Amino acid sequence: xxxxxxPIVNAMSDPAAAVPVLEVSGLRTRFGPLRAVxxxxxxxxxxxxxxxxxxxxxxxxTVALSIMGLIPPAAGRVEAGSIHLAGHGELRGLADAAMAxxxxxxxxxxxxxxxxxxxxxFKVGTQIAEVVRRHQGMSRAAAHDRAVELLRLVGVPSPQMxxxxxxxxLSGGMRQRVMIAMAIAxxxxxxxxxxxxxxxxxxxxxxxxxxxxxxxxRLGSGIVFITHDLRxxxxxxxxxxxxxxxxxxxxxxTRALLRTPLHPYTSGLMASIPAAQPxxxxxxxxxxxxxxxxxxxxxxxxxxxxxxxxxxxxxxxxEPPLAPPAKGDPDRLVRCWLHADGVAA
Amino acid sequence: MGTARYIARRLIFSACLILGVSVILFAMINAIxxxxxxxxxxxxxxxxxxxxSVSRYYGLDGSVTDRYFTWLWAILRFDFGTSIxxxxxxxxxxxxxxxxTLKIQIPAILIALVVSVLISVMAATRQYSRLDFGVxxxxxxxxxxxxxxxxxxxxxxxxxxxxxxxxxxxxxxxxMLMNSTLIDGLWHMVxxxxxxxxxxxxxxxxLMRSSLVEVLRQDFITAARxxxxxxxxxxxxxxxxxxxxxVLTYLGILFGxxxxxxxxxxxxxxxxxxxxxxxxxxxxxxxxxxMGETMIITFMLVGATLLTDIAYVAIDPxxxxx
Numbered sequence: 001x002x003x004x005x006x007p008i009v010n011a012m013s014d015p016a017a018a019v020p021v022l023e024v025s026g027l028r029t030r031f032g033p034l035r036a037v038x039x040x041x042x043x044x045x046x047x048x049x050x051x052x053x054x055x056x057x058x059x060x061x062t063v064a065l066s067i068m069g070l071i072p073p074a075a076g077r078v079e080a081g082s083i084h085l086a087g088h089g090e091l092r093g094l095a096d097a098a099m100a101x102x103x104x105x106x107x108x109x110x111x112x113x114x115x116x117x118x119x120x121x122f123k124v125g126t127q128i129a130e131v132v133r134r135h136q137g138m139s140r141a142a143a144h145d146r147a148v149e150l151l152r153l154v155g156v157p158s159p160q161m162x163x164x165x166x167x168x169x170l171s172g173g174m175r176q177r178v179m180i181a182m183a184i185a186x187x188x189x190x191x192x193x194x195x196x197x198x199x200x201x202x203x204x205x206x207x208x209x210x211x212x213x214x215x216x217x218r219l220g221s222g223i224v225f226i227t228h229d230l231r232x233x234x235x236x237x238x239x240x241x242x243x244x245x246x247x248x249x250x251x252x253x254t255r256a257l258l259r260t261p262l263h264p265y266t267s268g269l270m271a272s273i274p275a276a277q278p279x280x281x282x283x284x285x286x287x288x289x290x291x292x293x294x295x296x297x298x299x300x301x302x303x304x305x306x307x308x309x310x311x312x313x314x315x316x317x318x319e320p321p322l323a324p325p326a327k328g329d330p331d332r333l334v335r336c337w338l339h340a341d342g343v344a345a
Numbered sequence: 346m347g348t349a350r351y352i353a354r355r356l357i358f359s360a361c362l363i364l365g366v367s368v369i370l371f372a373m374i375n376a377i378x379x380x381x382x383x384x385x386x387x388x389x390x391x392x393x394x395x396x397x398s399v400s401r402y403y404g405l406d407g408s409v410t411d412r413y414f415t416w417l418w419a420i421l422r423f424d425f426g427t428s429i430x431x432x433x434x435x436x437x438x439x440x441x442x443x444x445x446t447l448k449i450q451i452p453a454i455l456i457a458l459v460v461s462v463l464i465s466v467m468a469a470t471r472q473y474s475r476l477d478f479g480v481x482x483x484x485x486x487x488x489x490x491x492x493x494x495x496x497x498x499x500x501x502x503x504x505x506x507x508x509x510x511x512x513x514x515x516x517x518x519x520x521m522l523m524n525s526t527l528i529d530g531l532w533h534m535v536x537x538x539x540x541x542x543x544x545x546x547x548x549x550x551x552l553m554r555s556s557l558v559e560v561l562r563q564d565f566i567t568a569a570r571x572x573x574x575x576x577x578x579x580x581x582x583x584x585x586x587x588x589x590x591x592v593l594t595y596l597g598i599l600f601g602x603x604x605x606x607x608x609x610x611x612x613x614x615x616x617x618x619x620x621x622x623x624x625x626x627x628x629x630x631x632x633x634x635x636m637g638e639t640m641i642i643t644f645m646l647v648g649a650t651l652l653t654d655i656a657y658v659a660i661d662p663x664x665x666x667x
Contacts, residue, residue, distance in 0.1 A: 068571055074472060096576065104573030111571075116564040120663055121586050131572040166662040182572055 125163025487547030
């Protein structure tokens with residue numbers, strides 16, 4: 001498949017989902033010599049949760065920051081590709097001020113670290129109200145009321161009082177709820193969640209996932225959910241993109257991907273989920289050997305081949321295209337010679 | 346209420362601190378010896394009777410503890426005695442000279458604060474740019490240049506070559522500029538204030554820039570940008586307030602010691618301030634003046650530290666007074 005084309009992976013039969021809220025195609029983001037994102041394409045429909053999965057350094061957070069236009073200009077830039085947001089058109093190349101007007105209004109972002117993502121010197125209610133005032137031009141009092149209402153919506157108990165708290169007075173789970181309240185303050189059509197549960201306790205994780213799901217139903221927004229945890233994917237996503245070293249290596253519906261992972265990297269990720277084992281049958285948890293290659297000097301051929309148990313000659317020579325597998329579901333995409341047409345493996 | 350109790354406790358602690366300084370100061374001055382003997386003994390034709398009577402006149406014939414408590418009781422009533430050299434009440438001199446020092450120090454600190462904030466924002470938001478490196482280099486240079494150098498340079502350029510600003514004094518001795526004491530005073534302030542602004546700005550910029558660079562890297566800044574706040578609001582509203590927290594300590598000390606920290610400026614510009622007076626008092630062993638000034642500077646520093654701690658609570662909600 002060519003870089004510029006847009007593979008829309010959408011298994012939902014809902015016809016309303018046909019017009020995506022977000023279409024990303026051929027996205028390339030560089031940090032100096034580092035090609036952090038190297039031609040990524042996907043689309044998200046309203047009410048759909050798309051998970052981007054990958055280990056640290058796979059470029060998944062960079063995708064989110066690129067969409068938001070938050071790549072620090074001193075560090076890197078979005079080199080190529082298109083980011084199309086329904087109702088706002090092409091985002092790439094928009095002026096800073098125009099981009100700032102869209103951020104927080106049409107798309108909201110939830111961050112990984114609730115402990116450090118709120119400004120320590122302002123009350124949480126003030127921080128939420130500031131977003132509302134910025135985008136909806138409300139009065140101070142109306143914005144404060146709206147902030148309290150948002151806190152109630154995200155399940156913060158006694159929101160009237162909590163709105164007057166400073167971030168350090170709240171627990172991690174509560175802070176993440178505040179972050180979510182800020183992200184959805186203006187009913188965005190797109191929510192980007194960058195590992196929003198990674199820093200939280202397991203019980204709190206489940207609550208936050210349920211909250212995000214509930215808000216999605218209520219707002220009908222599309223969600224791009226970034227995680228490295230396939231168990232989270234199983235819980236919330238309709239579609240999944242697996243990223244490795246800056247490219248999508250596999251994308252499919254959650255059900256299809258979890259049932260029959262095609263790419264050796266996806267299989268590796270699934271095998272390394274610890275499961276309860278009966279006594280006496282304990283075995284070492286399989287791991288994917290090695291680490292993500294240096295993105296500044298990628299070798300030719302398949303990016304995963306140095307860690308791939310099934311690599312063969314062709315993998316070292318030519319990078320496989322992201323294409324439907326030769327056999328099986330034509331709606332899925334995989335970047336692997338094992339599944340390419342006419343290649344015997 | 347926690348804050349009121351905290352302040353009360355700090356006030357008691359401050360009083361003890363000032364008392365401690367007064368004991369040490371008195372002991373040290375006492376250790377130098379009888380000032381009358383030092384000042385008069387070498388004079389020709391001096392007799393023991395004269396020394397004794399002058400000592401009695403200055404109250405130097407009692408025991409150390411007696412003299413300490415007499416002095417302590419006097420300074421509590423803002424009576425620091427009479428200057429030996431100037432033959433004026435020290436308390437009056439502290440006020441007159443002190444006001445002249447404050448007149449150049451307070452504007453200098455405030456102007457430097459505003460200027461360094463603006464420079465720091467420009468540099469920190471363009472970290473590692475040529476401008477940023479220029480600012481760091483300039484601030485380092487300004488921070489390390491000897492004080493008199495800039496003063497003399499200013500006099501050379503503005504007084505000698507351009508001839509537009511006075512090089513010494515706080516007022517004209519004959520004709521006031523535009524016949525106005527105010528305008529004439531401001532006119533004389535320009536160079537000494539400029540010199541102090543230069544040094545304060547250099548140091549404050551070094552502190553503020555690095556603090557701001559650190560804060561701009563924080564997650565909550567990215568989060569503020571992600572919520573669509575305009576960049577100016579992100580930098581001035583969200584980043585600056587956090588960046589200011591570590592600078593506050595330095596600012597507090599700057600205000601605290603300002604009465605005694607401008608001796609070079611005051612000397613270069615012959616400014617009638619406390620800094621130059623302090624040096625003169627020490628050179629001439631004017632005991633009441635040395636002790637009076639030391640106590641006033643101690644008092645200011647302790648007060649400024651207390652105010653700084655209270656300001657911390659106002660600026661950083663994570664800090665609670667207890």
